[in-house]
Amino acid sequence: MSVSGWLALYAWLAPAVAFVLLSVVYGLRRSGRPAAWVSIALSAYALAAAVGAWWVARAEVSNRLLWDWIPMEAGPLASVGVLADADSTLMLILVALISFLVQLYSVGYLADETPASLGRYFAYQSLFAFSMMGLVLAPNFVQLFIFWELVGLCSYLLIGYWYQKPEAARAAVKAFWITKAGDVGLLIGIVLLWRRAGTFDFAELFQLVQTGALPLGGPGLVPLGIITFCIYLGAVGKSAQFPLHVWLPDAMEGPTPVSALIHAATMVTAGVYLLFRTSWLFALTPGVLELVGWVGAFTALLAATLACVQSDIKRVLAYSTVSQLGYMMAAIGAGFAVAGFHHLLTHGVFKALLFLGAGAVIHAVGSNDIFTMGGLWRKMPQTFIVFLVGTLSLAGIPAFGGFFSKEQILGAVFEGGLTAPLAMLVLTAFLTAFYMFRVVFIAFFGAAAPAAHGGGHGHEDGHAHDAPLVMAIPLWVLALLALAVGVMIIPHPAAEVESPHWLAFLAIGVALAGIGLAWLTYGAKVVDAERLSSAFGPIRAAAERRYWLDDLFGGIYRGVILALSRLVGWTDRYLVDGVVNLFSAWTLMAGDRLRRIQSGRPQDYIYGVALGVLLLMFFSLSRWPR
């Protein structure tokens, strides 16, 4: 009897119930607000069940619920169920919590939407929560892959929520395409792994790895390194690692709460979670792990430089998310997956907080551009405080959640012996503090810019104020959690990283230096921002063109994929259709010739009949002579 499994199952199915209700019950989805409250109530229930599952799972040994799905003679080929151990239920709480808070916040943020599209939004939100929980609780690769695709679908639907906007529709398609490119790798990896091991089940695979029954390679076998690399490809797409990170900044076209939930806290961390979940498998292939670490650190640094040149507040946060995902991957690459998982949890809380805070600002100001903001700390003191908590946490200042997990990652990478990635990550920490406080100093302090906008939420006079209560509550809850979560993370037996003390001081030092530089540049204006940026001339120019990666992908799309589809289209139109048309022309011609026989004169037919009878008589007499 697995209590935690059942509780997790209840948590998982609650959003599914909400989605089905919203989809099936006549008129409910179109009613708007009632639909929202149905969805919120069920996600609150899911949160409670998730906490219960976690509480029980910490002590429980049997934590699996399995049902056969594809039965075979030698045991089920695939099963569905719930694997509710201490790690997955912790992630489950994160998903349920952020999902609940974001849905609550959305009631205020999307108050101006029409009821029908609000209902659509909450149906998607429920579907996403269900899919993400299914991914988190998956006991095998098949279920994981199914829900992996489902969260991708929800991401597509929610990025394109304002589908009337061409940019949003394009961003949705771009996100779908690019993550799909990685997913193909994941699918190939899963199938290859199944051919090697004969099972999809995590527990059985773990058993095989433990007993050493899964050799690295051999004659006629696919090397294990290729399999783990393929699985890693899925994580590259989903978790926005270089070079497939280009979809995430564009995904900011969706509503801000969606960005907070899907593109900061939960879905984009699915790749990290996958690697954490199968870290024992990756441990067999150190080469791939080292690649994970290098790519992660490089992504972190690249995205941090990109974040420094953005003026859109959501894009800064998006690049920061990419950067922090790189951090998590670096820790996993160093062999300390638990450190990456801890950063996933703390990052989920404080990045959701930052996004929701940014949403409150955008809601009040009516623009994403930080240079049209300014002096907001006086107008929106509550938002300022919670945003500052999130920023300090992201910058890695002690006593805030992000500090502990970030320091753990640096220690892990140091222990893993990845020296160059460590240097990149330290530099990233400096840049992170810099670009976040750049936003704070420009948007919240600075001179109030002239109101060159229509104002959000009907403030035509440009008078911004704090968010309504329904939006403020999630902000405060997340701010308190961001303060507490770093301390509260249950010490994991494998998380004890023996890192030297100077590393912690180094991390704090570079963070403070970043804040200081941001203050000098944008706060006190001692350093001229233009001169500072022109000092990094080529890098800045490259960063403003996003390192030409979007151009590269655009070129590949236009040059290769479109050319290929034109070729295929030409082949279909002229070769395939040509053969078919030739046959039909022959048929027509034969029919045209044959119809001349039908003269319409009865005498001709009688003549034919008589001739036929004569012939039959002749043949029958000649075959059977008397």
Add this chain to the structure above:
Amino acid sequence: MGLQAYLTLAAVLFAIGLFGVVTRRNAIGILLGIELMLNAVNINLVAFARFWGDTAGMIFTLFTISITVAEVALGLALVILIFRVKRTVIADHLDILRG
């Protein structure tokens, strides 16, 4: 005379009738040809009935004759109707079923 003489007469009559049906251009001529073919069959029936001593063939001949009368009446009525509509009874001109 044996049976063969009657059968030969019937076969010749049938062939003449068929020849008429196939070659005549006039619709009434075609009807006459059909009559000849039917009567060839009648001769066959009567000859076999006499030869086997079975009166069933004779009775069938009576049926055939009466049905033939009805057929001719119907055929001639059709020819008259066709003539009213098309102003012709030449079979070659009645080819609206041509493909």
